Amino acid sequence: MARVLALTLNGRRRTDAVPDNLLLLDYLREVAGLTGTKTGCDGGECGACTILVDDEPRLSCLTLATTVDGQCVDTVEALGTDGRLSAVQRGFHEKLGSQCGYCTPGFIMASAGLLRRNPRPTEDDIRAALGSNICRCTGYVKIIEAVQYAADLHARGAPP
Ligand code: FES
Numbered sequence: 001m002a003r004v005l006a007l008t009l010n011g012r013r014r015t016d017a018v019p020d021n022l023l024l025l026d027y028l029r030e031v032a033g034l035t036g037t038k039t040g041c042d043g044g045e046c047g048a049c050t051i052l053v054d055d056e057p058r059l060s061c062l063t064l065a066t067t068v069d070g071q072c073v074d075t076v077e078a079l080g081t082d083g084r085l086s087a088v089q090r091g092f093h094e095k096l097g098s099q100c101g102y103c104t105p106g107f108i109m110a111s112a113g114l115l116r117r118n119p120r121p122t123e124d125d126i127r128a129a130l131g132s133n134i135c136r137c138t139g140y141v142k143i144i145e146a147v148q149y150a151a152d153l154h155a156r157g158a159p160p
Pocket residue numbers: 038039040041042043044045046047048049050059060061062
């Protein structure tokens with residue numbers, strides 16, 4: 001059965017008819033055409049599919065699209081303004097927090113969510129916020145440094 005899904009996606013209102021059983025991950029990639037959100041394990045274990053729902057990180061592979069009706073959903077495509085990278089994007093880029101990059105959109109969204117809720121996170125806060133995201137390449141040290149750098153940029157006025 002199809003339902004009407006009305007949400008604010010990356011700052012824009014949109015309405016779609018979607019099947020009851022459509023995953024939010026598939027809605028974002030296949031209906032909305034936002035392929036920045038990645039499919040990794042497809043089972044809630046890797047964090048590659050992390051997006052924000054009302055600023056809270058959510059695994060889109062475990063979320064039915066219809067459950068975000070009326071809410072604000074942000075994907076990695078929402079970040080950056082007028083061609084300028086956001087603080088978290090700059091952090092991952094400038095501090096080499098990304099190698100193959102497959103996990104990066106999920107890490108970036110979990111980090112952006114953290115800075116929206118807690119602009120001055122400790123290292124423990126960062127580790128806790130990224131605890132559901134897996135990276136096979138970086139060894140995590142560069143990722144932590146990237147988020148610390150992003151928090152400094154954010155403190156100086158850059159959007160997360
Ligand atoms: S694809 Fe969603 S947690 Fe791995």
